Amino acid sequence: MKGISQIVAVILMLMIGVSMVGVLFVWSQNTVLDIYPEEETEAQYLRQRACIGIQGVVHGINGDNVTVNNCGSVPLDDIKVFVNDEVVSQKIDPIKFNPSTNQNITVVDPIRVGDRIYVTSDLAISPVLVYQTP
Numbered sequence: 001m002k003g004i005s006q007i008v009a010v011i012l013m014l015m016i017g018v019s020m021v022g023v024l025f026v027w028s029q030n031t032v033l034d035i036y037p038e039e040e041t042e043a044q045y046l047r048q049r050a051c052i053g054i055q056g057v058v059h060g061i062n063g064d065n066v067t068v069n070n071c072g073s074v075p076l077d078d079i080k081v082f083v084n085d086e087v088v089s090q091k092i093d094p095i096k097f098n099p100s101t102n103q104n105i106t107v108v109d110p111i112r113v114g115d116r117i118y119v120t121s122d123l124a125i126s127p128v129l130v131y132q133t134p
Helices: 006-035 038-048
Strands: 052-060 063-070 080-083 086-090 102-107 116-120
Touching: 052 102, 052 116, 063 116, 080 102, 086 102
Parallel strands: none
Antiparallel strands: 052 063, 063 102, 080 086, 080 116
16 A cells, blocks of 8 residues: 555545635635624615605794605604704604604794705605795
């Protein structure tokens, strides 16, 4: 016997190949998790499915009501109404703003023609609405 038999050589080659695949798998899992952390990926997923919009503005006796619509597929929280880049109202209700629902948020200061209105939440920002008619 001057060398390794062919069967032993094949078995050794297979064992080396399988162990290399195992090492590569473990290394790639750790690398992927370092590049794309789970928390960041989940937040990005939620932001992609979030949407908020302004349905309209109604003038009232105690202030103006801004009707806000959750047009996304995830609940929203921390709703704020901005007029001319200043926070004028905030939804403090602890209940989340569910998808496909509307909320009326009262703004104490009157909204005037030409005012820029937009709404933000924890996951989305509405397009800016320039108020045209009272």
